[in-house]
Amino acid sequence: MSVPVQHVNDAHEEYDEEQWAREQAERNRPDAGWGDDISRELCAFLASNSSTFSCGGTIRIVCHLILVPPLCRFQSANEKRRSPKTNKDTNTVSGSASDTDDSIATTTPFALRWDSNQDRGRKITFPVTGENGKVDLAALQQDCEPASFGYQGKDVHDETYRKAFKMDRSAFSSDFCPYELGIVNTIAQVLLPERMEGIFTTGVRAELYKLNIYSAPSGFFKSHVDTPRSETQFGSLVVSLPCHHEGGELIVRHAGHSVTFDWGTTAVAAAGLPANSIHWAAFYSDCEHEVKELTAGHRVTLTYNLYYDLGVGDLAAHAPALQASSLPLYEKVRDALAAPTFLPQGGILGMFCTHAYAHNIGSAAAALPGVLKGADMALYAVFRALGLRVDVRAVFSRDGNCEDEDDEDEEDPGFNTHVGRRLGELVVTHTGGSDCDGWDRIWEQWPNDKLTVCWLTKPGSDDLQQASMVHMTYGNNAGIGAIYTRLATLVCVGPSDNRGDAPDMPKREQAPTLTFSPNLPAASLAAPVALPVLNLTLLSNSELTLIARS
Numbered sequence: 001m002s003v004p005v006q007h008v009n010d011a012h013e014e015y016d017e018e019q020w021a022r023e024q025a026e027r028n029r030p031d032a033g034w035g036d037d038i039s040r041e042l043c044a045f046l047a048s049n050s051s052t053f054s055c056g057g058t059i060r061i062v063c064h065l066i067l068v069p070p071l072c073r074f075q076s077a078n079e080k081r082r083s084p085k086t087n088k089d090t091n092t093v094s095g096s097a098s099d100t101d102d103s104i105a106t107t108t109p110f111a112l113r114w115d116s117n118q119d120r121g122r123k124i125t126f127p128v129t130g131e132n133g134k135v136d137l138a139a140l141q142q143d144c145e146p147a148s149f150g151y152q153g154k155d156v157h158d159e160t161y162r163k164a165f166k167m168d169r170s171a172f173s174s175d176f177c178p179y180e181l182g183i184v185n186t187i188a189q190v191l192l193p194e195r196m197e198g199i200f201t202t203g204v205r206a207e208l209y210k211l212n213i214y215s216a217p218s219g220f221f222k223s224h225v226d227t228p229r230s231e232t233q234f235g236s237l238v239v240s241l242p243c244h245h246e247g248g249e250l251i252v253r254h255a256g257h258s259v260t261f262d263w264g265t266t267a268v269a270a271a272g273l274p275a276n277s278i279h280w281a282a283f284y285s286d287c288e289h290e291v292k293e294l295t296a297g298h299r300v301t302l303t304y305n306l307y308y309d310l311g312v313g314d315l316a317a318h319a320p321a322l323q324a325s326s327l328p329l330y331e332k333v334r335d336a337l338a339a340p341t342f343l344p345q346g347g348i349l350g351m352f353c354t355h356a357y358a359h360n361i362g363s364a365a366a367a368l369p370g371v372l373k374g375a376d377m378a379l380y381a382v383f384r385a386l387g388l389r390v391d392v393r394a395v396f397s398r399d400g401n402c403e404d405e406d407d408e409d410e411e412d413p414g415f416n417t418h419v420g421r422r423l424g425e426l427v428v429t430h431t432g433g434s435d436c437d438g439w440d441r442i443w444e445q446w447p448n449d450k451l452t453v454c455w456l457t458k459p460g461s462d463d464l465q466q467a468s469m470v471h472m473t474y475g476n477n478a479g480i481g482a483i484y485t486r487l488a489t490l491v492c493v494g495p496s497d498n499r500g501d502a503p504d505m506p507k508r509e510q511a512p513t514l515t516f517s518p519n520l521p522a523a524s525l526a527a528p529v530a531l532p533v534l535n536l537t538l539l540s541n542s543e544l545t546l547i548a549r550s
């Protein structure tokens with residue numbers, strides 16, 4: 001198994017977690033594996049939430065690349081996984097990586113081209129080898145400028161703080177791509193905060209920042225924290241290009257812990273990693289880090305700013321890259337809306353979602369409509385692109401195959417659908433009714449509007465339903481019933497002479513996270529769970545937002 005060349009130093013004395021770990025150890029029997037220093041240290045480290053402030057990896061360079069489909073790569077990497085070895089002399093964790101070890105990502109040599117001060121343009125190939133390589137590297141360094149650093153909002157050049165050369169991204173280009181090599185996806189999986197500014201984050205954007213060269217003797221960068229370029233930046237990525245050097249360790253610190261990435265030729269060999277490889281490290285923006293002094297050669301790096309982004313599954317509502325008019329559905333809907341015979345008086349169009357979404361679970365519902373998939377996403381995007389008001393709602397349709405408990409409604413005989421005002425909640429009510437009585441009272445407990453919806457699709461399989469309200473039933477025996485709803489896309493369409501002048505659909509409200517009805521003690525929330533007739537799987541998910549009403 002390939003493990004980044006790194007040393008982990010823990011300095012956790014000042015943390016409460018240490019105290020907690022000690023107490024845990026005392027409480028547990030020594031024969032249960034507790035009470036020893038290593039368990040205690042591990043325990044404190046995990047409790048400090050610092051186990052993933054940085055990550056890194058290695059990419060081997062081979063002359064001829066055999067392309068392996070990603071799934072096969074995953075399988076073979078797992079099959080061939082070996083136990084890491086600990087090198088007692090260097091205190092590093094390493095894996096052995098022979099040329100056939102496909103648990104290490106692989107790429108072919110790559111080029112970097114730049115605007116030269118001497119010629120019109122020059123090129124260097126990585127790995128840098130031989131005399132020609134040395135000449136190219138010297139030329140690259142000559143075309144770089146002394147590197148500055150940000151201090152109190154200004155760019156400062158001070159060789160007692162940073163001694164390096166840099167080239168701005170506009171002056172060079174390369175066929176090295178951190179996306180292609182899986183680096184960006186790996187960072188997304190390991191480092192990406194689940195939420196920033198209350199928004200769910202599912203993707204990472206790596207923006208190339210600079211090329212840096214640290215050279216022996218005495219190239220270094222003292223301890224610092226990178227300046228975030230925007231509110232969405234969450235970290236930095238450093239990629240070390242294959243070029244002989246010694247020293248220049250990158251040390252990243254966070255909350256009393258530190259990780260050292262040593263990409264020098266000797267350290268890489270000692271760790272059993274292939275020579276002439278690409279190494280990378282990524283870390284959070286609030287991590288202090290430094291580059292130790294170079295003792296030999298040149299350390300050439302590319303630095304990237306890491307931003308959180310919307311990834312696959314979160315694009316529907318904000319997909320500037322998707323042109324809705326490219327979807328086959330677009331023209332069909334546009335033509336329908338242009339036809340005077342289509343909904344001449346206007347109305348609310350409804351289409352049941354065809355994929356399952358946990359629309360009664362707070363956190364999952366909060367991601368809607370952003371996480372709509374397939375046809376559901378296409379519909380949403382097309383109607384929005386055509387300028388209509390669109391929303392996704394939990395619905396109980398009397399035209400669908402939902403149980404038809406309700407008879408005529410005297411006040412609103414045309415209505416065919418209960419449209420929930422909120423998503424992400426499960427109402428639990430003590431209100432009940434019998435087969436033919438009390439349904440109005442029950443429905444009042446679930447905030448909804450009775451609307452007339454022109455359904456364009458059928459409800460689909462029962463699996464797409466979810467309980468939105470649990471209520472009492474009365475009859476010969478008291479029991480518990482549930483109202484199941486489906487998620488649907490609803491679109492407000494104006495009359496044929498002015499499609500924009502759409503009928504009102506009450507706006508969706510924010511679901512409260514937890515509501516207790518004033519006369520319902522908190523403990524009674526547990527009551528429905530205890531009742532034998534209730535489908536327990538329905539309530540056992542702790543994420544469900546229970547809205548208790550009496």
Ligand SMILES: O=C(O)CCC(=O)C(=O)O
Pocket residue numbers: 212221226238250289290291301303
């Ligand atoms: O080259 C490195 O390892 C880190 C460089 C760095 O910290 C920076 O450019 O801000």
Ligand SMILES: [Fe+2]
Pocket residue numbers: 224225226289
């Ligand atoms: Fe930095």
